Amino acid sequence: MLNVLRRGTHGFQTESAGADWRPGPDVVWIDLVRPTREEEFAVETALGLELPTRDEMEALEPSTRLYQEDGATFMTATLLAHSSAPKPHATPATFVVGKGVLVTVRYEKLRAFEVFGERVREGEAQSAVSALLGLLDAVVERLAEVLGRAGDSVEAASLSIFQRPQSGNFRPLLTDLAHAQSVIALTRNSLVSLARLLSFAALAPEISGDPERRAHLDSLQRDAQSLTEHASYQSSHVSFLLDAALGLINIEQNGIIKFFSVVAVVFLPPTLVASIYxxxxxxxxxxxxxxxxxxxxVLMVISAVLPILWFKRRGWL
Structure with a gap:
């Protein structure tokens, strides 16, 4: 799907890209969502750029993710997709700034893009660089929102672990913590990838020569760094809670085994007496x-009471 944002308009316009498709002079942003090869070829021909393939977008080498070519700056980051779903995952998204337009290529629906689409309706993004910076703002804010929601889930799990009734079910808590840990880890990976993109974006000619845009980019870098540190803290907190939950499970299991051991020892002497007689x-x-x-x-009662008194004296009960 090929979405186009034009200067002075509100929201995207979906267009069909044929062999003779050309963007107008008022086009600010071209958003390719799960593009077909025909749509990619049409954009490449119209702009004189070669867009990265999906395999190149998923590669980890900086040379295939961050580079400048044909007067444009190509930047690929790994972003979190479907954070609220049972199985969140990471997906690559490419940002290309050049030839007076912003081109994005992605293969998943990303909430940050939808949020920024709402802002566009308010009259933002009047140039390719302002669209890029606004979109990156939305991405950082979305990751912060995901971390905040995961933090609330972790806090609720923490209260449930340490204030739960005895012999409660730990399975839902462990499931929630495992999901939160997965989301936090994916969010941190996205932030690390985004930090590399922000550093490389400063080299783009459209940004490097503008102090105001450089200051905006520096602010985004600081936000990404603070969120990365927060994600690391959340991850360590989840690890602590998992260890605490497993420790409480072991304590309860030891208490159950202790109870049955005491019962077995208490009834062993009376059983011996009854067996003899x-x-x-x-x-x-x-x-x-x-x-x-x-x-x-009486002998059986005495033989049962003596072990109980002995256990209490030793502090085992």
């Missing part, structure tokens, strides 16, 4: 004794 021998001193039965019962 349950033997079918003719010559047993207490067999015909009138007080034999009460004597056996």
């Amino acid at each position: 349950g033997m079918n021998f003719d010559r047993m001193p207490e067999l015909h004794w009138p007080l034999g039965y009460p004597f056996a019962l």
Whole structure:
């Protein structure tokens, strides 16, 4: 799909890109979402640029992700997609600034792009560079929002772990923590990738020669750095909570085993007494004794109480 933003208009316009497609002089931003080869070829022909393939976008080498060619600056970052879904994942997104337009290539729906689309309706993004900086603002804000939501989830899990009733179910808590850890890790990777993009964007001729744009970019870099540090803290907090949850599980399991061990030890001596007097021998001193039965019962009670007193004295109960 090929979306076009024109200067002075509100919102995107979806266009069909044929072989003779050309952007008008008022085009500010060309957004390619899951583009076909025909759409890529049309944009490349119209602008005289060679857009990176999906394999090049997913590569980790800086030479294929951040470079300048044919008077344009090519920058690819790995962004978080579907953060609220059960299985969030990372997806590459390419930003190209040159020939007076901003070109973005992506293969997933990204919330930051939709948020920035709402801002465009308010009259922002009157040039390619302002569109780029505004879009990067939206990306950073979206990652901050995702981190904030993950932090709330982690805090709720923390309260549930340390204030939960005894013998409660830990499975939902561990599931929530695992999902939060996955989102935080993917968000941190996105921020690291975005930080590299922001550093390279300062080399773009459209930005390097403008102090105001450089200051805006520096502010974005500081935001990305602080969010990266916050993501690292959140990740360590989740690791602590996972260890705490596993520790509490072990404590409860040890308590259960301890209970059954004490019960087994307490009933072992009475069982021994009952086994002895349950033997079918003719010559047993207490067999015909009138007080034999009460004597056996008292002996079993004493043999059960003595281990309990011993455990309490040792501090095991």
